Amino acid sequence: MGLLNDVFSTISKVAKSDAAKEIINSINGGGQMDIAAGLKAALKVGIETAAANLGKKDGFLADAAVRIGIPEEALSVFNAVQSLAQNPAFNSLLNSAGASIPSSDTVITLFNRAAEDAAPKSVDIFANAITGMGIADAKNILFGADNAATTYLKENTFTQLQNAFMPAINNSLGSVQIANTTPLAAWNTFATYNNKLVEMMDSKAVKAGLEMARMTGILKDEYFEKLASIKTVNTDLSDYITGKALTGLFTKVSEKEYDIRHNASARVSDVLKNVFGQLDVA
Secondary structure, three states: OOHHHHHHHHHHHOOOOHHHHHHHHOEOHHHOEOHHHHHHHHHHHHHHHHHHHHOOOOOOOOOOOOOOOOOHHHHHHHHHHHHHHOOHHHHHHOHHHOOOOOOHHHHHHHHHHHHHHHHHHHHHHHHHHHHHOOOOOHHHHHOOOOOHHHHHHHHHHHHHHHHHHHHHHHHHHHHOOEOOEOHHHHHHHHHHHHHHHHHHHOOHHHHHHHHHHHHOOOOOHHHHHHHHHOOOOOOOOHHHHHHHHHHHHHHHHHHHHHHHHHOHHHOOOHHHHHHHHHHHOO
């Protein structure tokens, strides 16, 4: 269930809560809805539910829209190194790297587990960012593009959220485990193995030996080309995982914002009908 979906389904269940009262109190004189206050209160309720849903096991991993994969710039390198690690000669040569390369499935699962572990910790961070923002142009947002509210939130809070959320991600990267391996340990193992290959390839003697092995048929072209494609990779995951986790949250906002704008049945409270119902006559 997406973030704004959580907003609307949750509001109907918490009519007596402080958050709901905040929404109701945002209705001012003349029966006109204070759109800015209404949006902020609704988002505050939704953040709590969305964080809980994404924080469950497989909240990120099982959702193709937000699932975190291996960094795109490292994907081809990762696949090449995995292939080389399966070759007995290279595996023996690189035993000093300290461990075997984890599978891509293991690495991806660990990445998503870190995001799932950190998601509930985002509640206060998001709430503060949303409560503190001003939406002077709230009506322009309401009557704007299908993702106008999402775009506004992302443009005005993403950097702040990224800086605040990173400590939670860093903690998860070093503590979440699968088979006694953390995301940081798994990625560092790959990076160490990979960067050792790069170091070897920089040696003139190694290059000459590999070229000779290729010419004599000892080294297949397939492996020679894989070695040539390997570049140094960054071991720092915090920026990458934090950015992907936050992008996942905003993806859910965008999906449900579109649904609410175009689906009257998704507006499950009087407050939401008052605000988004204006779109039906716009």
